[in-house]
Amino acid sequence: MHEFDPGYALEPYATLARSYPGPEVYPAEDFRIEWGPIFHRGRLDGTARVLVLGQDPAAHEAIARRILVGTAGRRFQGFLGKLGIDTSYVMINTYLYSVYGQHAGNAHATDPDIALHRHAWLDALTGHNPIQAVIALGSLADTAFHTWRKTPAGAAFTGAYQHVLHPTYPDSAAASGADPVEAMTKLLTSWNTALDALHGTVTADTDRPLVRYGSILTAADLATIPEADLPPGLPAWMRSDEPWAARKGATSAEKRATITVRIPEDLRPF
Ligand code: URA
Numbered sequence: 001m002h003e004f005d006p007g008y009a010l011e012p013y014a015t016l017a018r019s020y021p022g023p024e025v026y027p028a029e030d031f032r033i034e035w036g037p038i039f040h041r042g043r044l045d046g047t048a049r050v051l052v053l054g055q056d057p058a059a060h061e062a063i064a065r066r067i068l069v070g071t072a073g074r075r076f077q078g079f080l081g082k083l084g085i086d087t088s089y090v091m092i093n094t095y096l097y098s099v100y101g102q103h104a105g106n107a108h109a110t111d112p113d114i115a116l117h118r119h120a121w122l123d124a125l126t127g128h129n130p131i132q133a134v135i136a137l138g139s140l141a142d143t144a145f146h147t148w149r150k151t152p153a154g155a156a157f158t159g160a161y162q163h164v165l166h167p168t169y170p171d172s173a174a175a176s177g178a179d180p181v182e183a184m185t186k187l188l189t190s191w192n193t194a195l196d197a198l199h200g201t202v203t204a205d206t207d208r209p210l211v212r213y214g215s216i217l218t219a220a221d222l223a224t225i226p227e228a229d230l231p232p233g234l235p236a237w238m239r240s241d242e243p244w245a246a247r248k249g250a251t252s253a254e255k256r257a258t259i260t261v262r263i264p265e266d267l268r269p270f
Contacts, residue, residue, distance in 0.1 A: 003226070003227045004227065004228065004230065004233070004234075005228060005229055005230055007231065008039070008044070010044070012127075012128065013039075013044050016039070016117070020037045020039075020117060021113065021114070025111075025116075026095070026097050026108075026114065029100070029104075030100055030101060030104035030107065031095065031097035031099060031100055031104065032097055032100050033097050034256075034257070035057075035097070035098060036062075036097075037096035038057040038061050038065055038066065038097075039121075040066065040067060040090060040092050041067045041073070041090075041229050042091050042229060043087065043089065044090065047087070047088050047129065048089055048090035048125065048129040048130075049088045049089070049202055049203055050080065050083070050088065050089040050090075050132065050134075050202055051089070051091075051122075051125055051126065051133070052068070052080075052091040052134075053092060053093070053094065053135070053137065053141040054067055054068050054091055054092070054093040054137045054138075055093055055094050055095065055099075055105070055137060055138050055140050055166060056093050056095040056105065056140075057093060057095075057097070057098050058070055059245040059246055059247050060073075060238075060243070060244070060245045061098075062098065062245070063238070063245050064230055064231075064234060065231055066229060066230055067092065068091050068093075069229075069230070069238070069239070070243065070245070071243065072137070072166070073167075073225060074223065074224070074241055075217065075221075075222060076137065076167050077223035077224070077225060078221045078222045078223040079191055079194075079195070080223070082195055082210065082211055082212075083199055083202055083204060084202075084205055084206045084207055084208050085202065085204060085205055086206055087205055087226065088203075088205050090129065092118070092121050092122070092125070093141075094109075094118065094140045094141050094144040095108070105140050106140070109140055109144075110143065110147060115144070115148075118144060118148070119147075119148050119151055119154070122148045123151075126153060131159050132159045132201065132202045132203065133159050133161065133162065133198055133201065133202050134157070134162075135162045135163075135164060135194065135198075136161070136163045136164070137167060138165065138166030138169070139163075141163070141166075160197065160198060160202070162197055162198060164191055164193075164194045165186065165187045165190040165191070167187070169183065169186070170184040184216055184217055185216070188213035188214070188215065188217065191213055192212045192213050195210060195213075196210075196212075219241070222241050224240065224241060225238075225239040235263075236267070237263050237264055237267040240264060242264040242266075243264075244262055244264055245259055245260070245261050246259065246262075247260075248260045
């Protein structure tokens with residue numbers, strides 16, 4: 001038997017999935033709208049206790065049609081595991097579409113038209129789940145959370161809140177010249193602070209003693225994306241700890257138009 005995510009058939013999510021904004025709200029020069037909106041990952045059945053607010057979908061998410069399934073997702077799945085949260089979570093992103101260009105993410109951080117649909121999701125999720133904690137990944141998600149806090153439903157939220165560095169912060173910091181080891185230590189220090197604040201505050205699915213991060217991220221700190229989080233029939237390698245999707249192209253237009261999908265060598269049945 002295989003578990004799968006049934007999607008958005010039930011309200012209030014059916015209406016949210018039907019009424020997503022397009023290029024009139026998300027300009028095509030700033031967002032990869034051509035890959036479609038990607039809404040969430042995790043429970044929509046009223047059992048989520050942790051709400052994760054990510055940033056924007058990337059290549060893996062565009063194929064799997066659920067958010068946070070690539071490197072960032074696998075890293076953060078490990079964080080949730082350390083809290084004992086194996087299934088009782090739900091994740092949405094700050095943006096429905098992948099950000100295109102370095103400044104686009106910041107430029108739309110407080111865009112009220114973009115916030116409208118995001119607030120509808122946050123209202124639905126906090127209204128239909130016993131959310132004990134919201135965790136924002138990165139500064140754009142932190143801004144999104146505080147923008148929602150100014151709305152009536154946001155102001156009524158009484159759970160815990162943690163803002164942590166984004167899971168791929170070390171990768172972007174290293175790409176801008178930072179020391180990769182130091183950048184990873186900075187991420188893990190941020191995550192340890194959040195673990196200390198939330199372990200025991202959030203009701204675990206599985207009680208486990210808190211194992212904090214060391215100064216480097218180890219294989220044991222990662223977790224596989226659960227089968228129940230993805231649409232039916234997606235192959236197991238799409239949930240593995242190895243990357244399988246990447247944007248490719250000789251020109252920026254080709255790269256924007258192309259995602260290559262490649263089964264990791266050790267996961268092929270041939
Ligand atoms: N993928 C997502 O869906 N969200 C992030 O924040 C990062 C990668």
